[in-house]
């Protein structure tokens with residue numbers, strides 16, 4: 001564990017989780033794009049395991065079965081939470097979904113975009129499985145937030161109780177209809193329409209969620225942002241805590257919120273450009 005933590009810190013200390021997720025997913029699909037097309041089943045194993053574990057944990061905990069009490073802090077428990085410990089779950093799922101969405105608005109004449117289009121369905125299935133699993137596991141957080149209203153600020157409360165649940169419902173539709181069994185009965189025009197109408201609001205809300213959740217944590221860790229970072233505050237139990245160490249965490253959270261904002265602005269700009277380009281082409285065709 002210690003060696004993994006050291007490697008993780010060397011590679012990613014100070015880097016927002018979403019940047020890590022994007023970098024890993026982009027490198028992964030660039031290296032394995034041909035293998036993903038040929039042997040997609042192999043690439044579904046990791047997301048499927050995460051999906052099964054998170055759903056099992058979420059549903060059992062909601063039914064008041066405390067898995068932690070049953071298993072204790074065993075090696076198995078650590079292994080089951082390993083992807084979560086190193087943030088290799090949610091943000092990897094997000095990375096895949098961002099790639100799927102961005103290749104839809106980037107120029108298709110680029111060779112790499114053309115190639116990635118051939119594995120769009122597979123990337124949606126991988127990203128969706130991880131994020132649906134995350135959502136179901138996090139319903140436990142929704143329940144906890146509803147029963148401990150005083151412990152969370154308004155931003156986190158809004159994210160966990162309202163936005164997260166909307167996101168879970170919203171991602172389920174494009175995800176499940178990415179599978180052949182669900183897709184085969186839907187006419188291709190209706191399928192395309194349904195994908196666009198659900199996935200565009202989804203990507204916008206994901207960015208809003210990312211901004212709100214990261215700001216929510218930043219404000220809850222360092223509530224008094226006017227305080228000098230070199231000061232030392234005293235916690236309830238009398239421990240001295242340097243504002244600077246807290247400040248490091250807060251800075252990463254602020255940076256994460258900015259990255260989500262940037263992704264949102266970039267997506268809107270690229271999408272508008274694409275729609276304008278299409279309209280321009282249609283006008284040109286009419287005038288010929």
Ligand code: HEM
Pocket residue numbers: 017018090091094131132134135136138139141142159160161163164165167168169171206207209210213256
């Ligand atoms: C019941 C529903 C949900 C709740 C209560 C919830 C709660 C949380 C919590 C506690 C975190 C921080 C720790 C972690 O990564 O696990 C988080 C991160 C995040 N979740 Fe969820 N989530 C829900 C569903 C979803 C869904 C369905 C999506 C996307 C489709 C999503 C997108 C995100 C994003 C963008 C982050 C920020 C990751 C980061 O930058 O670190 N969430 N969520």
